[in-house]
Amino acid sequence: MTVPVGLLPHLRRARDHVDRHYQEPLDLDGVAAVAGVSKYHFVRCFERTYGETPMRYLTRRRIERAQDLLRNANLTVTEICMAVGFTSLGSFSAKFTRLVGESPAAYRNRWAKAGAPHVPGCWLFMTGVIRNFREGPQDHPR
Numbered sequence: 001m002t003v004p005v006g007l008l009p010h011l012r013r014a015r016d017h018v019d020r021h022y023q024e025p026l027d028l029d030g031v032a033a034v035a036g037v038s039k040y041h042f043v044r045c046f047e048r049t050y051g052e053t054p055m056r057y058l059t060r061r062r063i064e065r066a067q068d069l070l071r072n073a074n075l076t077v078t079e080i081c082m083a084v085g086f087t088s089l090g091s092f093s094a095k096f097t098r099l100v101g102e103s104p105a106a107y108r109n110r111w112a113k114a115g116a117p118h119v120p121g122c123w124l125f126m127t128g129v130i131r132n133f134r135e136g137p138q139d140h141p142r
Contacts, residue, residue, distance in 0.1 A: 001048060007035075007037070014034045019061060022084065023065075025087075
């Protein structure tokens with residue numbers, strides 16, 4: 001199956017939406033709606049274009065952001081889990097370990113040995129770099 005050239009900007013718009021809103025609850029119906037196509041057609045075309053399903057892409061982006069926070073922020077693994085959009089520490093840890101090859105705590109500890117200073121977690125929440133997950137979902141203009 002060849003992806004129609006006219007669909008590519010719609011797929012990019014949906015991928016950009018995932019990149020901007022990865023920390024929010026996202027589902028396949030909503031992301032497909034951003035692309036303006038049915039979810040089944042969206043999954044097939046997205047995977048053909050980007051080499052992974054939309055939900056795998058979302059998970060990978062969340063894990064990449066978690067890696068960044070584990071390396072650079074003074075936050076607990078649970079705070080990072082929630083900040084990147086996971087709702088279960090168990091599923092976060094399992095997916096992180098499967099994709100990265102080590103647990104979130106082991107990853108953070110390995111990078112801590114490098115001695116780089118961490119950004120205080122309170123500053124990340126205060127400045128809005130990370131939305132405080134205790135406050136619940138925020139309304140974002142779309």
